Structure formats: C-alpha cells, structure tokens
Amino acid sequence: MMPDMQSYVRAVEECAEFIRSKIPTRPTVALIAGSGQGGLANLVEKETELPYHAIPHFPVGTIRGHRGALIIGRAGEKTVAILSGRWHLYEGIESWNLVLPIRVLAMLGVKVMIVTNSAGGLHPDLIPGDIMLITDHLNFTFRNPLIGPNLDRWGPQFPDMSSPYSRDLQNLARQSAVEERIPLKEGVYVANLGPSYETHAEVHLLRLAGAHAVGMSTVPEVLAAVHAGMKTLGFSIITNSLVRREAPLTHEEVLATAKQAEQKLSALIRPILRLL
Numbered sequence: 001m002m003p004d005m006q007s008y009v010r011a012v013e014e015c016a017e018f019i020r021s022k023i024p025t026r027p028t029v030a031l032i033a034g035s036g037q038g039g040l041a042n043l044v045e046k047e048t049e050l051p052y053h054a055i056p057h058f059p060v061g062t063i064r065g066h067r068g069a070l071i072i073g074r075a076g077e078k079t080v081a082i083l084s085g086r087w088h089l090y091e092g093i094e095s096w097n098l099v100l101p102i103r104v105l106a107m108l109g110v111k112v113m114i115v116t117n118s119a120g121g122l123h124p125d126l127i128p129g130d131i132m133l134i135t136d137h138l139n140f141t142f143r144n145p146l147i148g149p150n151l152d153r154w155g156p157q158f159p160d161m162s163s164p165y166s167r168d169l170q171n172l173a174r175q176s177a178v179e180e181r182i183p184l185k186e187g188v189y190v191a192n193l194g195p196s197y198e199t200h201a202e203v204h205l206l207r208l209a210g211a212h213a214v215g216m217s218t219v220p221e222v223l224a225a226v227h228a229g230m231k232t233l234g235f236s237i238i239t240n241s242l243v244r245r246e247a248p249l250t251h252e253e254v255l256a257t258a259k260q261a262e263q264k265l266s267a268l269i270r271p272i273l274r275l276l
C-alpha cells in the first residue's frame with residue numbers, strides 16, 4: 001500500500017539528505033544500469049559507493065546479476081550518479097516505491113537520466129548483441145508510478161509524453177555511434193510486467209502494437225523522470241530474438257549476452273557524457 005503522501009515525501013527528503021551528506025559534489029546526470037551491465041560503473045571515476053541496503057528508504061532488490069549500489073563519480077566536468085542494479089515490478093515492488101530513487105535523484109539536482117536495459121528483439125532485424133536506441137515506449141505493465149496524490153513542486157499531474165526520450169539526446173547518441181563506429185539500431189521499447197517471458201501469441205500482439213523490443217523495466221523510471229522534468233535517453237541491449245527462437249530462453253542467456261555487449265554500450269555512452 002502506498003504510504004500517505006507526507007510520509008512518502010519525508011522518505012524522499014531523508015534519503016536525499018543522507019546521500020548529500022556522503023558526497024562531495026551533486027550529480028547532474030544519472031545512469032541506470034540494467035541486468036549484467038554493472039561494468040558501466042567504469043564510465044566514472046568513482047568517488048562514493050553506497051550499497052542500496054545502506055541508504056535509508058531505498059528499495060532492496062532481489063535479482064541475480066544486480067549489484068545494488070549507488071555509485072557517484074566524475075566523468076570529466078560532470079558528477080554522475082549510477083544506479084548499478086535496478087528494481088523491477090515483478091519483484092513485487094510497487095511502482096511508487098520503485099521510482100523513489102528517481103525522485104531522490106531529482107531532488108539532488110539530476111537533470112539528465114540515461115537508462116539501459118536488456119530486451120528481447122521483436123523485429124527480425126534485431127539480433128542478440130545489438131544495441132537499440134529507444135525512440136519511444138509502450139507501457140504494457142499497466143501500472144503507473146504517478147498514480148496517487150500529485151505534488152506540484154515535483155511535476156505536473158498530467159505530464160506530456162509526446163517525447164519521453166529527448167530528441168536532442170537521441171541525436172547525441174547517433175553522433176556518438178558514428179564517431180565510435182558502433183552500429184546503433186532504433187525502435188520502440190515495450191515494458192511487460194514479467195517475470196515470465198513472452199508466449200508466441202504475445203510476441204505477435206506486441207509486434208502488431210508497434211514494438212521492436214520487449215523488456216520488463218525502464219518505463220516506470222522514465223515516467224517518473226519525465227514527470228520530474230528530466231531529459232531521458234534509453235538503450236536496450238538485445239539479448240535474444242523472439243522471432244527466431246531456437247531454444248528455451250533463460251535468464252542466464254540474457255545476462256551472458258548483456259555482459260558481452262556491455263563494452264560496446266560503454267563506448268557509446270562515454271562520449272555522450274562528455275557532449276552533454
């Protein structure tokens with residue numbers, strides 16, 4: 001159950017205050033690293049690492065392949081906050097709780113959020129190891145973290161979603177891909193609730209709905225970030241194809257492919273942090 005708004009606001013404020021007391025400079029950019037992408041922490045010169053369980057009010061995750069720490073570090077002139085390991089609705093965490101860290105980051109002064117995830121390819125052109133720039137999303141979790149009383153100083157009750165993934169940042173990503181010679185695909189990400197992977201009939205439906213890749217994350221965080229006025233940018237590592245399925249899909253396979261593509265993703269994001 002959602003706590004009353006006052007308790008929730010107090011939790012976010014206490015959490016922000018705790019983090020502020022531990023860090024020398026405030027982050028303006030955040031990066032959320034998904035499953036098997038803990039290596040993205042190498043994008044910064046680490047200054048502080050706070051395990052999630054040590055941060056008051058932070059949700060605690062349960063999933064293998066997730067390290068579970070907030071890392072604050074420098075990338076050139078910027079201070080970047082990395083959420084290494086994220087939360088998923090399928091863990092039983094409610095959406096208002098799942099986005100608490102995003103609200104905290106907003107309170108700390110974060111203006112840009114980069115999200116990464118693993119996803120299954122719904123389009124035949126997307127093959128394992130590909131990186132897909134997220135151009136838009138479909139919320140098939142049918143949960144919205146903004147449900148409940150709205151705090152106007154956090155954001156509008158009815159936030160516009162005509163471009164949740166900033167067009168300027170997408171252009172930076174395309175520029176970085178060209179410079180780094182990293183092939184970058186593009187498409188619409190659909191978030192399912194999970195934790196079960198999709199049936200053939202569901203794959204058919206999601207393709208008809210206009211999605212190119214499917215995962216079980218990202219959309220709640222992006223909704224909260226856009227609500228808070230952040231610019232967001234998202235990348236999916238395609239870990240498996242759902243149109244050419246040879247063997248039953250496992251979480252291990254997803255993690256292993258994500259790990260392999262991590263360096264490529266890191267090389268793509270590094271110049272973006274510089275150009276921001």
Ligand code: HPA
Pocket residue numbers: 118119120121192197198214215216239240242249254
């Ligand atoms: N479906 C949903 N989520 C995923 C998949 C998938 O095929 N691969 C990685 N995350």
